Structure formats: C-alpha cells, structure tokens
Amino acid sequence: MSRKITFLTLFLWLTAVTFPVIAQQKADTTYTFRFVPREDMFYVPWNGNDTELARLLECIESNKATILDGKLPLYVDGYCNSLGSETENLATAKIRANRVKSELIIRAEIKEENFITRNHATEGDFVTVRMTVPVKETAATDAEAEARRKAEAERLEAEKRAEQERLAEEQRKAEEARPNTLADTPSETKTPTDYHLSLRANLLRWATLTPDLGLEWRICPSWGIAVNGSWTSWSWSDKDRRYALWEVAPEMRYYIGEKKAWYLGAMFKAGQFNYKLSETGKQGDLMGGGITTGYRLRLNKALDLDFNLGLGYLNADYEKYEVIDGVRVRRGNETKDWWGPINAGVTLVWKIK
Structure with a gap:
C-alpha cells in the first residue's frame, strides 16, 4: 500500500510540473503582419492584421514586465521585394517595420529600446514580430514556429507568383492595345480629308x-x-x-x-x-x-x-x-x-x- 501511495504522489507531481511546460511550448511567439505590394502603409483591419495584432498585444501584456526590463526583446523583421531595386525594397521594409513598432509602442506602452529590428529585401511584403522565450520552455514551440514560418513563406510565394502573373497579363494587354492607340492618335502632318x-x-x-x-x-x-x-x-x-x-x-x-x-x-x-x-x-x-x-x-x-x-x-x-x-x-x-x-x-x- 505504501508503495502505491508513493507512486501516485510521484505521478501527480510530474503531471503538475510537466503540464505548464507543455502549455508554454504550444504558445505562438511569431506574429505576421501583411502589407499591400509596393506600399508601406500599415492597414490594421486588412488581411487578418487585426487578429494578429490582438494576439500580439495579449502576449505583450502577459510578459510586459520582462519586456520592459530588457530580458525579453521583440525581434521585428521587415520584408519587401515588390519594388524595382534592393535599395528601394530595404527602405520600404524599414518604413513598414517602424510603422508596426509605432503601433505597438502606442497600444502596448513599450519603448523603442525593447525592439531589435532587421530589414530584408527578400521573401515578400510583410513584417514579423517574434518573442524569444527561454529554451527550456520552447522546445516544441520552435518546431511549430518553424513549420508555421515555412507555411507562411509558401503562401507568400504563391501570392508573389499570382501578382507576377497579373502584372504580366496587364503588360500583355497594354502591348496589344498600343498599336490601336497609335493608330487613333492624330498626326500633326496628316493630310486633310475634308473635301470642300x-x-x-x-x-x-x-x-x-x-x-x-x-x-x-x-x-x-x-x-x-x-x-x-x-x-x-x-x-x-x-x-x-x-x-x-x-x-x-x-x-x-x-x-x-x-x-x-x-x-x-x-x-x-x-x-x-x-x-x-x-x-x-x-x-x-x-x-x-x-x-x-x-x-x-x-x-x-x-x-x-x-x-x-x-x-x-x-x-x-x-x-x-x-x-x-x-x-x-x-x-x-x-x-x-x-x-x-x-x-x-x-x-x-x-x-x-
């Protein structure tokens, strides 16, 4: 009997210790905000940005003290690849990242020094905000975040291909219409045809x-x-x-x-x-x-x-x-x-x- 009581006590203790860790491992710590191609304005109600912002603000509120102490920085990555040059893409990615940070500073009452920012001229038109928690609590979360990041990259790649196809179709139609436009344009030296x-x-x-x-x-x-x-x-x-x-x-x-x-x-x-x-x-x-x-x-x-x-x-x-x-x-x-x-x-x- 004493052995059964000892085993039950050990089982309950392990359950109490493991369950919070599992719950924390399932916490989503990467948030993605999407932008209209070639634009830098942050539209909160657009394309699910409001939902992501609400989740992020809730997470910041739960860890606000740690964030303000500088122990839990917010990693902000701005992305843009819809413009003509790398310089333009990096500049737009920087503006996008700053607009997201300004939104968080105002709503969550945190500071500029609580962010670590990087900008990229690759992948797509979005900004990610990532919160890194201690390794012992995120063994499972990192794998889930990586899978989610991969799925997001695939979705953005599909959107990019669709945008390129749309632009190619518009260019094709414009080239087809151009001869008609030129034919309709009156020439300054055109011979008059008004018989009078x-x-x-x-x-x-x-x-x-x-x-x-x-x-x-x-x-x-x-x-x-x-x-x-x-x-x-x-x-x-x-x-x-x-x-x-x-x-x-x-x-x-x-x-x-x-x-x-x-x-x-x-x-x-x-x-x-x-x-x-x-x-x-x-x-x-x-x-x-x-x-x-x-x-x-x-x-x-x-x-x-x-x-x-x-x-x-x-x-x-x-x-x-x-x-x-x-x-x-x-x-x-x-x-x-x-x-x-x-x-x-x-x-x-x-x-x-």
Missing part, C-alpha cells in the same frame, strides 16, 4: 477694278476643279475712253506634297474685250490655255491665300475702231497670238463647305 467647296476672289483683279469671283471643288485631297470669272465695264471722257472685259477660266488642279499645298494645273480661258485707251479702240474675242502652278498658304481653318501663275498661249481676234462724232468707225481687223504669262493672281480662298 471654296469661294475664290483674285485680289489682283480687284485691285485693277475688275471684279473677279470663282469656285473650287476639292474632289479629293489631290484633285480639285476651279472656275474663275471676271467682268468689268468702265467708260469716261464722255464715253470716248472705254475699258470693258469679261473672262471665264476653268482649271483642273493636282495638289502635291505631304500637306497638299503646292499644285500643278491646266487652264482654259475664253472671253471678250473692248479697250479704247487712245484714239484707236480694240474690240474682239480671246481664247487660249496653258499650265498653271501655285501655292496655298493656310491662314486659318476657313481662309487660304492662293498664289498662282499661268503660262501658255492666247489668241486675240479683234476689230480696230475710232469714234467720230459719237459714232464708231471700223478701221480693220487684226489677229494676235501670245505665248507667255496668261494668268496671275493672289487669290483669297474661303472654304464655305
């Missing part, structure tokens, strides 16, 4: 008191059809002097160059005239044609200046006459041919449609 109708006025003709108006239809950016007409009738010295004229000049133009400013063309001209600037007057018909060239100077969206010159052939068939006592007296016929300039103008062009 223009009203024309040759300012040189108007300067000689010869009203001149015309139209031009741009069939396409390279081709245009223009028609100009002039008419005037002046007399003075009791109708002894006279200057009268009408002309019509259709023209086909081909615009060249990237901006379609220069052009070459072909013109036909016909009309009648009555000039009496001296004792003998001339009245008759004219007809001819030739090639034209010119340059369109853009003034604004609606107005251009057209500088043009025509070279070719004109034939004039006319009668000569004199005026005696208010009666025209015929003095014969003449025909003249002309090779050279047949047209010139500084024309104001107004795009009306």
